[in-house]
Amino acid sequence: MTFAAPAESVHVRAPGKINVYLGVGGRHDDGYHALATVFQAVSLYEDVIARHADDFSLTVSGVDDPDSVPLDDRNLAMRAAKLLAAAADYHGGVALEIRKSVPVAGGMGGGSADAAAALVACDALWGTGFSTSRLHELAARLGADVPFALHGGTAVGTGRGDQLNPALARGRFDWVLVPSDQGLSTPLVYARLDALREEEGALADDPPLSLDVPIPVLQALRSGDPELLSESIYNDLQEAALHERPELETTILRGIHAGALQGIVSGSGPTVALLCANADAARAVQASLDEHGIESLHVHGPVAGARIIG
Ligand code: C5P
Numbered sequence: 259m260t261f262a263a264p265a266e267s268v269h270v271r272a273p274g275k276i277n278v279y280l281g282v283g284g285r286h287d288d289g290y291h292a293l294a295t296v297f298q299a300v301s302l303y304e305d306v307i308a309r310h311a312d313d314f315s316l317t318v319s320g321v322d323d324p325d326s327v328p329l330d331d332r333n334l335a336m337r338a339a340k341l342l343a344a345a346a347d348y349h350g351g352v353a354l355e356i357r358k359s360v361p362v363a364g365g366m367g368g369g370s371a372d373a374a375a376a377l378v379a380c381d382a383l384w385g386t387g388f389s390t391s392r393l394h395e396l397a398a399r400l401g402a403d404v405p406f407a408l409h410g411g412t413a414v415g416t417g418r419g420d421q422l423n424p425a426l427a428r429g430r431f432d433w434v435l436v437p438s439d440q441g442l443s444t445p446l447v448y449a450r451l452d453a454l455r456e457e458e459g460a461l462a463d464d465p466p467l468s469l470d471v472p473i474p475v476l477q478a479l480r481s482g483d484p485e486l487l488s489e490s491i492y493n494d495l496q497e498a499a500l501h502e503r504p505e506l507e508t509t510i511l512r513g514i515h516a517g518a519l520q521g522i523v524s525g526s527g528p529t530v531a532l533l534c535a536n537a538d539a540a541r542a543v544q545a546s547l548d549e550h551g552i553e554s555l556h557v558h559g560p561v562a563g564a565r566i567i568g
Contacts, residue, residue, distance in 0.1 A: 267309045270379040272371035272407045272564035273299035274360035276433060276524045276531045278479070278487070282494040283469040285452060289445075290402065293419040294469045296479070297403075299410040300433060300559035304368055305357040306335060306375035308383045313351040314339055320358035326441065327362060334369045335376035338400055342377055345396060346386040354379075363441025365499070365525030367403040374407035374564040382566055394422075403525075410563025412479055414471050427560050428482030431533065432540040434518060435555045436509050436547065438528040442502060447526040450498035488519035488533050499527030506530055509552065516546035 275297045283292030316336050318327045331337060339352050354376055360368030374397055381388050388396075390408075397404035402419040412427035478487035493499075500507050500523070509530045510521035517539055518532035532554075534540035540556045547554045 265383060267307055268379045268382040268566060269305065269307045269568045270375040270382075270564055271303045271305050271567050272375035272378075273410055273561050274302045274304070274366035274368055274371055275299050275403065275406060276366065276559065277493060278412075278491050279471055279475045280493045280495060280525065281469055281471070282448075282451060285448075290418045291448060292469055293402075293415060293417070294471050295415045295419055296412065296425055296471055296475055297406045297415055297419075298412045298427070298431065298559040299406070299561045299563060300366075300435075300557040301561050302360050302366070302435070302555060302557045304360055304371040304375055306372060306379050307355040307357075308339075308376065308379035309353045309355070310383065311351045311353040314354075315351070316354045316356065318356045318358060320356075321362055322439075323362075327356075327358070333372070334400055334404070335372035338373040338376040338396070338404075339380050341396055341400065342380045342386065342388070343384075345392075346384065346388070348384050348386065350384070352380055352383065361435075361437040361441070361529055363443065364437055364529040365442065365444070365523065365527040366435075366529050367407055367525065370401050370403035371407040371564070373397065373400045373404045377404075377408070378564045378566065406563070408563050410561060412560040414476075416469075425476060425479055427479040430482075430558045431484055431487065431560075432535075432537050432556065432558050434513065434532040434534055434540050434543045434547070435524070435557060436513065436530040436532070436552060437555070438503070438506075440528070442499060442526060442528040444526040447495055447498045447502065450501050451495060454498060454501065484519055484533055484535055491520055491522050491533060493522045493525075495526050496523045499523045503528050512547065512550060512552065513543060516543045518543050
């Protein structure tokens with residue numbers, strides 16, 4: 259393998275995601291659950307800048323609480339860089355700078371976006387020249403949501419969520435996001451779902467009766483009609499997330515009262531995603547939430563996956 263070093267730094271932008279549909283099946287022995295999900299990449303981005311260095315280092319900006327993001331090997335972007343270096347037999351390092359916009363531990367795949375961006379940035383910086391499928395394979399080893407952050411757009415995810423097939427989505431969907439001050443742990447929410455299912459008598463290890471994305475979800479995405487989509491957006495993790503954060507239900511209801519077509523918890527939460535009829539409706543929802551002192555963000559999807567910019 260040859261290593262060209264054409265650039266001093268590489269800037270990559272990767273999107274956060276909303277799970278438009280999230281069906282959770284049984285838990286496997288490795289602790290992961292079988293999923294049938296539809297991801298949509300939205301216009302809220304993580305920026306990762308990679309610069310040549312002898313060692314591996316990381317800085318993070320854009321977070322209220324600096325302690326909320328680890329700067330060592332617990333950080334998925336750091337792990338991504340080291341995984342790529344090992345796979346490519348590259349012996350140098352990298353200084354990674356992460357500028358965050360996606361809420362930390364918010365259920366929108368911000369850490370996964372960092373990892374995807376770090377893979378693309380280091381691949382370009384080091385001249386590794388890995389194929390998309392090789393990067394996808396490394397991404398899946400880092401986390402279930404990382405391949406989607408590479409892929410972007412709208413996609414059906416099966417397996418742990420890492421086996422992707424593109425889904426046709428026409429037009430654009432406008433979402434108002436309500437982040438929470440406090441993040442929510444993804445493993446905790448999955449464990450809560452298992453506990454709730456056990457209480458209901460369905461053992462967490464039972465094979466799911468059916469774990470497919472319902473056809474109406476895919477039809478609604480193809481039609482580009484947000485009203486149609488609002489009838490089929492769904493999240494199996496929502497009940498578990500609401501169990502941990504009951505106040506999120508009020509946020510969803512406020513959003514609908516403010517004019518959103520429908521609201522769901524995004525992924526494992528706690529970010530609430532409100533689907534709106536169009537950009538004007540989203541701005542009106544935002545204004546109404548603002549009157550109640552609720553801060554929100556207006557984003558749209560689908561957008562591209564991890565890309566080199568500048
Ligand atoms: O893959 P990732 O590190 O993002 O997953 C975080 C945690 O979420 C896992 O450790 C697991 O507890 C839970 N998870 C799961 N089933 C999935 C994806 C994630 O149980 N398909």
